Amino acid sequence: MLNLKFTRNPPLVIEKLQKKNFNASAIVGNIIELYQQKNKLQVQAEQAKAEMNKISAEVGNLMRQGKKDEAEIAKARTSEIKENIKQFDLDFAAIEEKVYELQVQLPNLPHDSVSVGKGAADNEIVKRLGEIPVLPENALPHWELAAKYNIIDFELGVKLTGAGFPVYRGKGAQLQRALINFFLAEASKAGYEEIQPPLMVNEASGFGTGQLPDKEGQMYHATIDNLYLIPTAEVPVTNIYRDVIVEAKNLPYKNTAYSACFRREAGSYGKDVRGLNRLHQFDKVEIVQIAHPEKSYETLEDMVKHVESLVQKLELPFRILRLCGGDMSFTSALTYDFEVFSAAQKMWLEVSSVSNFESFQANRLKLRYRDETTKKPQLAHTLNGSALALPRIVAALLENNQTPEGIKIPKVLVPYCGFDIIN
């Protein structure tokens, strides 16, 4: 949710949001108009309330002095004021609601470095590293490798739960565990405090990170208890900082968490969902930072470096994209996507998305830091990224490392796996 302070500079907001192909002029215009009405009303309402308070105090004094008649006279003055206050409050609430409705429609302002673009095709490749492996003629896609070596059973998952809930077994399960441990260990080394969060969250948390109310359909909802299965550890971890004021000198806060992630993915079918490409339940290690506004872009670079080091150590060919305005999420100010090349599918697969949300999330979360000079609470910046999401990493590892002897495990993972080949 965009801080209303931005709307005090309408041309800037409108110009910036054009990058996201979003025409904000009508909304911003309405907000400003409503805002002025709201302030006018607030002045009137507060004057009336101040008078009420004064009369009440008077009545109290008169009563104590035993001047009952005078108190009665004072009381008589209140009924009209009371009616006015009631009406002011109703009007005020109505305007506030309207402002809010408009406010939540505004996407986050993109960072200056974000380029104009319509969609994925316009994203800027900022880095590309690693050789794309040359596979033999009879190379298999990962879902066939998974069946061949009996390490991931998609059909069994359908039996137990449904499509998109694969069962990992044997070395497949061990590989999952190894990846999780590897990612967590790397994050710890980089100074992130590890968190084991709840996998279900309440409404307030869903709201805090922006999944609710609009993206409700993305999450599994346990209606009896009104709890939501988390779509990412970002939700519980970032909500740790909901409604808190932190000390500036303690920034940045760095957290990492492994969690299973649950996504309904309603409406996505077809080729892209084959195998591990898109699942309803998957594993991910997330990194989250709470940063000082002046430092948050350094923080973003820091996180990108961290994710980069992970894909490099896994020896996967990858590229980093700076998302264009048209492909960025509603909430992000700047996003880098990581894609690894899955050699049998011959596809780039997104395995991480690292974003700076600036104060967009913090505004909803009421996450503030106390400025060291002014001592005033200010909105902090929140950032997060996958480090990393497992399924597509596994897909690429299986496909890229397939050999006639079996699937080679990258060196860095061998100590975590306890084996160096799947055969």
Next chain:
RNA sequence: GGUGAGGUGGGUGAGUGGCUAAAACCAGCAGUUUGCUAAACUGCCGUACGGGAAACUGUACCGCGGGUUCGAAUCCCGCCCUCACCGCCA
């Protein structure tokens, strides 16, 4: 699932109708004193939204929502949450 207790500022916790943004203590900040540390003393120490060039000032907020009243942290109603004990159980 049953029964009971309770939700007040960063923390503990007082407050049962007006003089309460809310005692006291702890933590925190600034200062005084002091060989150092420690201690002692003094002051400050909520948030949001308004008005004002500013000094300053108004309003709201004691889990959330409604009600009673001239006036509500305090009384009434509804909801949410937490804790304790019992039962069941990883």
